[in-house]
Amino acid sequence: MSSLPHEVLTLIFDYLVVKEILPYEEDFPFWTQLMYAASQGQLSHLKSLPQCSSASLESYIYTALSFKNSLATLELYDDSSCFGPQVARLGAYQTLCDQMDQFEKLETLRLNYVSDKYLSYFDGLIDKCHHLKEVNFNIIVKDIQQPPNDEPESKIHPRPDVRTFECNWGLINVKSQLEYVMYKFPNLETLRVNESETDEDDVVNCSGPTLIKFIQYIMSVSDFYIHMDIKEEDLLNIWTEFRKGKNGSKKLSIACLSLNLPNINQLSFKVYAAKDDDTEPITIHMPHSSLDSLTWLDQSYSMEYFKGTEVYIKLKTDAGTKFYVGIRNMLFEIESDRYLFFSRHTRFDISCKRLKELRIKRNIAPESDANLVF
Numbered sequence: 267m268s269s270l271p272h273e274v275l276t277l278i279f280d281y282l283v284v285k286e287i288l289p290y291e292e293d294f295p296f297w298t299q300l301m302y303a304a305s306q307g308q309l310s311h312l313k314s315l316p317q318c319s320s321a322s323l324e325s326y327i328y329t330a331l332s333f334k335n336s337l338a339t340l341e342l343y344d345d346s347s348c349f350g351p352q353v354a355r356l357g358a359y360q361t362l363c364d365q366m367d368q369f370e371k372l373e374t375l376r377l378n379y380v381s382d383k384y385l386s387y388f389d390g391l392i393d394k395c396h397h398l399k400e401v402n403f404n405i406i407v408k409d410i411q412q413p414p415n416d417e418p419e420s421k422i423h424p425r426p427d428v429r430t431f432e433c434n435w436g437l438i439n440v441k442s443q444l445e446y447v448m449y450k451f452p453n454l455e456t457l458r459v460n461e462s463e464t465d466e467d468d469v470v471n472c473s474g475p476t477l478i479k480f481i482q483y484i485m486s487v488s489d490f491y492i493h494m495d496i497k498e499e500d501l502l503n504i505w506t507e508f509r510k511g512k513n514g515s516k517k518l519s520i521a522c523l524s525l526n527l528p529n530i531n532q533l534s535f536k537v538y539a540a541k542d543d544d545t546e547p548i549t550i551h552m553p554h555s556s557l558d559s560l561t562w563l564d565q566s567y568s569m570e571y572f573k574g575t576e577v578y579i580k581l582k583t584d585a586g587t588k589f590y591v592g593i594r595n596m597l598f599e600i601e602s603d604r605y606l607f608f609s610r611h612t613r614f615d616i617s618c619k620r621l622k623e624l625r626i627k628r629n630i631a632p633e634s635d636a637n638l639v640f
């Protein structure tokens with residue numbers, strides 16, 4: 267786009283109703299041309315800008331400010347993390363924050379960079395977006411500088427108009443931040459809490475009443491995906507809360523293999539390196555659950571733990587007990603004695619009301635990934 271003559275761009279901007287600009291080979295003149303178009307009253311219907319890179323972050327911000335009367339989506343993206351937490355200290359970023367309340371049609375706010383702050387630090391920024399419907403903070407949290415002190419609820423203004431919220435555990439993994447999410451977003455339709463960069467960040471740092479309250483809050487959302495590693499002492503109470511919930515589109519990703527969750531229809535779980543002489547099957551006991559998909563994430567990082575592409579499956583459902591062998595994406599029914607004989611291969615012993623698909627993903631041998639449809 268930046269290679270087009272200025273006169274051609276002017277004609278395009280003058281006579282076409284442009285709502286979105288597709289990805290491009292960016293350079294400084296590209297953003298300059300967009301800012302010039304805005305100064306001439308052109309592209310007045312532009313809803314979103316192409317995703318920027320670290321090199322063009324400041325140019326992106328100043329371009330976005332030029333279109334604050336029309337943009338519906340704003341995304342700050344530091345793809346190489348070269349700024350780190352310093353993103354919040356950029357002059358352009360400070361200018362953007364000061365003028366955020368002037369974005370008249372902004373409905374989606376996405377932040378994707380490294381930060382040393384928890385979610386509640388961004389409360390003022392969220393409140394300046396008066397028409398917000400979606401908050402997506404894919405923020406990598408490192409070296410937190412913000413004390414996780416409890417904020418009085420009187421200082422937090424709920425945003426029932428926000429219907430979609432997405433972040434990772436590192437951004438909210440303390441008691442005060444879980445409480446902030448529950449109070450700030452009381453009317454969510456979609457909630458996604460993704461895994462963090464390190465497994466340590468996914469271990470929930472909160473327990474007791476606050477965690478139970480957060481689980482109850484999750485169950486009130488019609489569509490959610492949660493990835494978390496829960497301490498053993500909290501498991502029983504959490505499963506109890508899940509069993510109380512209403513049916514809906516629920517997806518849970520958690521490090522646990524024996525659950526009774528009638529309202530979960532998708533489940534993913536991790537298995538780390540098993541001993542080479544381990545002949546016990548991987549047992550998933552969920553007799554009250556009807557599962558659309560079950561995803562096994564093999565986190566082994568050495569070929570010495572690789573047991574081959576074949577997997578053997580014992581599946582007990584309401585329709586009875588059957589035995590299978592899966593080879594890549596092919597599934598064959600077998601006799602029970604064959605399942606017992608191949609004990610050194612990867613084996614599953616699955617109990618549930620119904621299972622449509624078993625997905626297998628391996629770190630060390632991605633070519634052996636499989637989708638097995640029953």
